[in-house]
Amino acid sequence: MSGIVVHLPQGSGGSGEPYGEAVTLRLGPGERARFGRGSSGRPVELRLADAAISRLAGEIRVTDDHWQLSNYSRTHSYLVENPEGAGEYLRVPPCRAGAPIPFEFSRVVLPTRRDTTVSFQVFAPDHVYLDPQGVGGPWESRTVMAYSLDETATYFLVLVALCEPWLRDQSPVAVPTTPQVVERLRAHEACARLTPRAVTSHIDYLAEEKLRIGLPHAAETGKGDRRNGKREAVVAIALRFGIVQEEHLALLPPRAESAARGR
Known part of the structure; x- marks a missing residue:
């Protein structure tokens, strides 16, 4: 897995500037991005403008073959939805560190005091699929697909x-x-x-x-x-x-x- 793409769509982080601007981050293995309301003392890469969201609400960390979500809130669970999965989702409880996320395309949803939630998207593009003709034998000798696409997506x-x-x-x-x-x-x-x-x-x-x-x-x-x-x-x-x-x-x-x- 070469990395992930994190995208905060325009207007998704809150109603006021600079939170309304779209943000796209590219993270490689070992890199991380923090999210929350942020402050001068607690800088974050994804700024989410809502009073119900902590200054430092959580963190995304990329490993070699998946990404992890840490929830720093003491009171709120976060949802990780699979938009391609007919309602499939994971709940990450308060204070959970390093929850592994298996979805190729995910939407991270945080609760707010408004009538809408705050969310951002995570793309994990390099899920690796084995060549169906070469799944036997030791791992080192197996052939992987040059283009790994999910035909259900x-x-x-x-x-x-x-x-x-x-x-x-x-x-x-x-x-x-x-x-x-x-x-x-x-x-x-x-x-x-x-x-x-x-x-x-x-x-x-x-x-x-x-x-x-x-x-x-x-x-x-x-x-x-x-x-x-x-x-x-x-x-x-x-x-x-x-x-x-x-x-x-x-x-x-x-x-x-x-x-x-x-x-």
Whole structure:
């Protein structure tokens, strides 16, 4: 595991500046990030502006093969939700140190006095999967997958939707746009609330963490060119290496024209 990505979405840390700004942290094995309200005497990497959250509320620490969550609160439990797991979650009780978190994509949720909770996201992109053809023998001789993707995850559905026109041999001029991906997945039970911003985040995750695609720096290209280039690069890698194949189309909801013919 090469590390994790911690993301505090814009506005998730509280209502006032500077807490409303989005924050993204990249942590490698042995590194840590503290979270809480923070103060000059207790600096934190993730600032969460709510009176019910301690100055130093907890800590994330990265190990070689997973990440851990410590809860420094004496009174409140924290939840670690698996957004891809149909309600699956862990409860980290007060004063629990180093609770191991197994999810690839997690949402850490802290209770507040408001009508909404405060949360941030943790991506652990390098969960390693063995090659199904080489699971026998000693560990040192086993082969791991170059691209470790979870085919049950929402990001994989986004990838399949991006690749669909090529797999159906429609000879497309361009990859599907973000709004087109949202519309294509809307009928899927796991994607009913999928937003364009979420699709963009999944594409970023695929490009930067799962498929490790090197792209031009934002200063070298326009924002739109960079976004289009990222989608095209993701599709090219997925098809070239057979990460997405025709059988994966069954993961997508039926197309509108197919449903119409069925009626």
